[in-house]
Amino acid sequence: MSKIESYTTHNFDAVNDHIKQISKRESARTFAYRLKSFSRIFIYIAAAALIFAFVLLVIGWFYRILYAPFKEKEIEIVRPEVVEKQVVQVVEVPVLTQTSEITDSSMSYRGPKFNDDSSDPFSSIENNNQIPQKPVKVVKTYTQFQTVTRDDMIATNIDSQIITGYEYSSSETDFPEIQFCYTYVRETGDRYGKRVDLMRKKGNSAVDNLVTTEMAQELNVSRAALRRAATSCQIK
Structure with a gap:
């Protein structure tokens, strides 16, 4: 068998390096392509989200047009209020008869009315200089009062008692002939105060409201x- 005296070798390093460079470039292109694909996907997702939000906005707008106005939640504000306490007092003046004894009369007694001089016992005293023997005629005219107490008048100069008077022409009548209502306005240091007429009514006529701006200014109190x-x- 013959013996090989020589052989030939080839260096492929340059080819291998070139192939590696081509592989790296292809890898870079593939990565760039993927990034570009991801960016497009992100843009698509963002566009879809915007479209969805716009659709929700349009739906909400139509819902508001169809069902508006909406009922707002009511907030109840509780303010402190002054509770009016009314105390009604009825004062009746009895009718004097021939058999009744004369006692101390109240302020509601207006006194007897005489039609002529012969029925006046005091005129007979002056004329005859003696006590009349015949009894005094029965007194029929009388006045009845009702008093209402208001606690909310304490802050003002107005008295807390509102008084209503009823004048009857006879004890047999049920409806008063004259009705009047008054109170008192007190200033600092004034013990008794000044009477102020608030209302008045005669018979079945309309009620006269006597409260005016001039009255309030004169008394230095508020009209309200x-x-x-x-x-x-x-007033009835």
């Missing part, structure tokens, strides 16, 4: 307080 006091008048 006077009108509030007049609401407690017991």
Whole structure:
């Protein structure tokens, strides 16, 4: 068998390096392509989200047009209020008869009415200088009062008692001939105060409201307080 004296070798390093470079470039292109694909996918997702939000906005707008206005939640504000306490007092003056004894009369007694001089016992005293023997005629005219007490008048100069008077022409009548309502306005240091007429009514006529702006200015009180006091008048 013959013996090989020589052989030939080839260096492929340059080819291998070139192939590696081509592989790296292809890898870079593939990665760039993937990034580009991801960016497009992100854009698509963002566009879809915007479209969905716009659709929700349009639906909400149509819902508001169809069902508006909406009922708002009511908030109840509780304010402190002054509770009016009304105390009604009825004062009746009895009718004097021939058999009744004369006692101390109240302020509601108006006194007897005489039609002529012969029925006046005091005129007979002056003329005859003696006590009349015949009894005094029965007194029929009398006045009845109702008093309403208001606690909310304490802050003003107006008295807390609102008084309503009823004048009857006879004890046999049920409806008063004259009705009037008044109270008192007190200033600092004034013990008794000044009487203020609030309302008046005669017979079946309309009620006369006597509270005016001039009255309030003269008394140095508010007109609203006077009108509030007049609401407690017991005019029939």
